[in-house]
Amino acid sequence: FCGECLQPCLQVPSPLCPLCRVPFDPKKVEKASSVEKQLSSYKAPCRGCSKKVTLAKMRAHVSSCAKVQEQMANCPKFVPVVPTSQPIPSNIPNRSTFVCPYCGARNLDQQELVKHCMENHRNDPNKVVCPVCSAMPWGDPSYKSANFLQHLLHRHKFSYDTFVDYNIDEEAALQAALALSLSEN
Numbered sequence: 001f002c003g004e005c006l007q008p009c010l011q012v013p014s015p016l017c018p019l020c021r022v023p024f025d026p027k028k029v030e031k032a033s034s035v036e037k038q039l040s041s042y043k044a045p046c047r048g049c050s051k052k053v054t055l056a057k058m059r060a061h062v063s064s065c066a067k068v069q070e071q072m073a074n075c076p077k078f079v080p081v082v083p084t085s086q087p088i089p090s091n092i093p094n095r096s097t098f099v100c101p102y103c104g105a106r107n108l109d110q111q112e113l114v115k116h117c118m119e120n121h122r123n124d125p126n127k128v129v130c131p132v133c134s135a136m137p138w139g140d141p142s143y144k145s146a147n148f149l150q151h152l153l154h155r156h157k158f159s160y161d162t163f164v165d166y167n168i169d170e171e172a173a174l175q176a177a178l179a180l181s182l183s184e185n
Contacts, residue, residue: 004059008149011122016147018154047071095135101128101148114152122149132156 001018009015010026017024039056046053048067062068097107102121110132127144130151134141145151168176 005153008118008122008153009147012147012149013123013125016150018150021146095132098131098135101131102126110156114156117149117152130155 005018006029009018010029015024015026016022036056040054042055043052044055044058045051046058046061046065046068048062048065048069048071051061051065053061097109098113099106100108100113100116100121102117102124105116108116113132127146128148129141129144130139130148132152133139133143133155
């Protein structure tokens with residue numbers, strides 16, 4: 001794991017491996033010198049300016065690349081198509097805002113929930129139910145994450161609304177994905 005991905009695991013009292021969930025001793029974490037060597041020798045083009053950069057330096061380059069920053073600034077933000085005074089139907093689950101499972105803070109979107117938990121609950125050892133997952137049709141409202149912060153960082157980096165049509169079942173979604181894949185090739 002890279003340091004950025006492993007770091008949140010080290011911030012909790014009993015660190016668990018982000019892959020297999022087995023407890024580990026942070027003092028025994030070793031750098032993978034062969035992986036570091038490969039990352040330092042392979043180059044790839046920046047997605048913004050196309051400059052060839054070693055993979056070891058790509059994250060730093062992308063965070064300071066003016067073209068990438070410009071692309072990100074031009075990404076469309078979600079806005080309602082038209083304002084409405086109609087009430088939100090009560091039989092549709094709220095998948096836009098969530099309640100912090102630790103302190104009950106309300107009206108947090110996914111990004112705000114991640115930020116709130118990282119800032120306020122980084123060292124909370126309690127197992128909690130993920131409010132994002134439990135709002136999904138496939139979610140289990142009784143499942144408690146062993147490491148909720150790690151779960152948030154790895155599973156909720158994007159909004160499901162971008163990729164999921166909640167109005168179709170799993171089989172229809174699979175068929176639509178296959179059809180789209182075949183049409184693109």
